[in-house]
Amino acid sequence: MPYKVSNEKLTLREQAYLPEMIRGLGVTARHFLRNLFTRRDPAPEILDREGPCQITTVQYPEEKVEYPPGYRGLHRLVPREDGSPRCVACYMCATVCPAQCIYIEAGEYPADDPSAPNRVIERYPTKFVIDELRCIVCGFCVEACPKDAIRMDTGLHAVSSEERRAFMLEREALLRGPAVEHPSDPWRKREDSSAPEHGEKEAHRRISPRKNGG
Amino acid sequence: MRLRWGMILLVFVGLPALLFGLSAGFYALAALAEGLFTGGAGVVNVFTLLLVMVMVFSALLTLAERKWSAAMQDRIGPNRANLGPLRLGGLFHFVADALKMLFKEDFTPAGADKWLFRLAPALAFIPVFCLFAVVPVAPPVELFGETVSLQIANPDFGVLYVFAFASLAVFGTALAGWASNNKLALLGGVRATSQMISYEVALGLSLVGAIAAFSALTPAGGSSLRLEQMVESQSTWLWGGGGGFDFGVPAWGILLQPLGFVLFFAAAFAETKRAPFDMPEGESEIVGYFVEYSGMRFGLFMISEFVEIVVLSGVIASVFFGGYHLPFGEAWLQGHLGDFWFAALQGSVFWLKVIVLAWLQLAIRWTFPRFRYDQVQKLGWRILLPAGLFNVFATAALVLLDPSLRLLALFGLAQIALLVYLVGSGGKPAPAAPDERPVAVSDHDGVSA
């Protein structure tokens, strides 16, 4: 809190030093006694302590402060409902990444394989590696992603390991968390990449304001 | 309000009970040893009082400094060291500290004077440790047919002994600074030396008043320099006393010599070289005379600082706060408890006084900013010394005027009243009202508590 510095002359009483010393001691003594004899409020919201105990320390591993909604934790690759990654290997995250910690290799779902997870978007990452040691947790990759396929909403941080290799998170390790689908996702609009049967009629319906007045 | 009942019980019941038990045990040990051979009590007292009480107190003070300062600053302090599941709020941190010190590399810098370099920590530690020898912890009492007291030595020159050994400690500091072959260490050593010299005078002068005052209460043939005699003198009543439960105004040094107390406390504090008088250490500028020390050699410097706190508290308690005496009900308690148990009670009273005074010293350290070096010297020479001289003359005059010391006590009470008035008439509002919680404004979400 900023306050005005005043260089007023000390009064005689203040110059005596001793009374002011004792008053100062009183402040520390008051804090000491309150903190010594009353129970610490373990609520992790450190800004809002209850009771006379004023200790604001958070005992970290046992108590954790709830992260704000925008907290950037460990990355995850967001899955679709069918478990495949939403990622289409567009390299936007790898391009924007200032630490160059993202490595992607793109692949193509085979056109004639009906078991391929989704044939509407034929492109997918065969390899998606994040070097968490190089990552500077800036969140640019999340911002850059056009498909909502990479998020930092795991709330995980301070992931530890004893070998560097463990921080090279591969696609399998990154693909986690709840699935996310949007109404605008292409696979909700069509079966596969071929032209739909009655596409013409559907397309013409949008011209009629009576049926589709959106 | 959610009170920590465990802590309250520990402080107000557990601690006195523990000290009471320890004092009784020490008496018993001393008496048994005295039964074996003459002077055995003194030997046992060296072990019980010096090696057990003072050393354990000092070691615990290293932890207390961290925990208490944490409480003063709204923190928790170290609480992680543990023995398996046993944490005890971080009690074992002093063990961890000691182990760390012991196992660290003991490094001697190239170009250092090896002999002096190794001698210095011992020279710093031993005199401080020896100081406690003359401090009376509990009165003499008859036990198992032997008269024993919890005091290692009881020489006639008790106060002079304190002055002499307190001054010796500076040799360790100065030698450490010199032998390290390090200009910063040397600076620290020189600062320590000059600071010691400045405050030595004020230290001695501040007690002259007390000695003069207590001489009036000393029976003929006794020595008012003897510390035990000083403690005994303070058990006399100035006003009141007597009756079933005796109650009144005792002749405590703090009442007779409030100015002398302040002067002695300030001067002695400067001798301990702790903040706000930590010029020789000067952590933020020169690191200090022990900059080249590591491991347990540094540990000796550090522990000697805490031993000094304990010893200083003991001396102050003896001279100004009635030593092992309670300010009320002594005769009544003695009648009900019997001599031995009453003496043990007095021993625990002494240690409680030491704890409170040690806390006061730590609180001072964590409350006040450091002095500048010129301010340290100015305080010593231009304030403490003249005030000490004034105190000597005023005390002497009042003792001569009224050998019953009531006039002196009135003068002292007037001083205390003036101080209380000055403290109470602080022009500015108190820094933080008790119910005022710290206001934190977060500009992140606009929520303020």
Next chain:
Amino acid sequence: MPDDTKPRQPPEPQPRSVPPRPRVKLTIDDREVEVDAGTNLLEAARAIGVQIPHYCYHPRLSITASCRMCLVEASNSPKPVPACQMPATECLVVQTRSALVKEAQRATLEFLLLNHPVDCAVCDQAGECKLQDYYQEHDAQPSRLAGPKIQKEKRRVLGPLVTLDQERCILCTRCVRFMCEVAGEPQLGVFGRGSHEAIDTFPDKPLDSNYAGNTVDLCPVGALTNSDFRFTARAFFLTATPSVCTGCARGCSVWLDHFNGETYRYRPRENVAVNGPWMCDVGRLSYKPLVHDRALEVKIGRAGEGRTAEGREAARFAIEKLKPLAGSERLAFVASPTASVEDLLATFRLASEGLKLKRVFVSGRAADKGDRLLLREDRNPNRLGLDWVAQAFGLKVEPFERLVEEIDAERVKGVLAVGEDVPTDPKLVASLLLNLDPVIVLATNLGPVAGMGHVLLPSCPCSEDDGTFVNFEGHAQRFVAAYRTRGQSRPHWTWAATLLEELGVEVGWRSARDVFAELAPRVAQLAGFDWASAPGYLTHPRGLRTLPAAADARHGIHRERS
């Protein structure tokens, strides 16, 4: 279009037999410009550095004015007119940035994007896409389409090299016109009508022309994609380096697009004298040997029993084996016309002056079918250069068949081969080499012939060193190193220098330029060729480097040079 930073020149002058056209003066954006009569407004504007956005127009193709992106205001018309179709006339006043034109461009673009799937994340064209560029420049507003978009086929495999996404197509018909007018194989057409129009092949007739790859370059959007390049790299990561296609004796000028020390694709680089703005699919795929099966380790001993070694040690070993045969007819010097002029200069010096040989046997790739447009039957990029260099060093050029005969007749005992390409079956050649000792091979790629070497010295191809190729017409063309040499591979000339030093001949070459400067004066035919005075884009600029425009006149984009 060689360089986007300079103002564009009008298209090539017509053949000499046609009398020069009259010149006309017109005003474009308040600036006067004089062009040949009949030049369209788009080119006229380009002459003074005014860029008019366009999709369907291409200087080498007929004009359809179907995209309407190049609408401008002209003083001879009450409505905006397409600049690509409007000829320049005297006293014409053209506005390319008026409010009307801007609104016309914006509206056109909105219309073109109406049914566009906006799957830039998936699209290979992202980064070099005219829709992206023009959207930022001229539209920059969100879609106002309320209902669903028209859905077409997303992945239509048109032929071996081309995959079509009909949804992304804006129907500029560049590809259709190219196949008709340039390739002469009309394999593409526009089918359907209205908003359901789509590019497609005729039933059961795949797009299998040897020039189909050019339609990918021509496509201003991401509709046509190269099946070989598809999804392997993003265009904005690639750096383009001017190079020369090694697929045939034509030596088409190309951009070698590379990233991280690996070549990803060739794109044609306009060179009027050699290939125009096109290249064939055979050449387009000829980058693969630069990446795959590369010889990257120095080997002593034949395949299976060899060991890796240091280059100097291997050279010493090779010279020890070659020395006894020096100057004798029993040592055959074999050179491949796939090596650059500099490599040949250095190795021929080694052969003629170091080893005192009199003949050179020419290996190289076997001839294959050519076509009428670009592809030559001779699949070696530097045969003429080899002939010139051999002449300069006084070596007699012998065909490869002669070598086979001599080996059969056991007149040849050892072989020093520059390049591992052979015109016949490599396994057959390997079996011939089996009985010879020594066989020293300088090879870029692994294979049966390279495996026969008692010493294998790995060489690097044109992507990793500077050099020159001479095509069948005698055009000497420079190519530029794109990235560092891989593994232990070094240019042929470096190995030649090492071998010469082991023979006791000191050479001070530190780069291909040094080799050329010292030895090219011996080649009379190269007298007019200044190695260092290659066009400006052949030198390495420092700092930011533009990706030069491709054959479809796309803008370059900026990126840092890797």
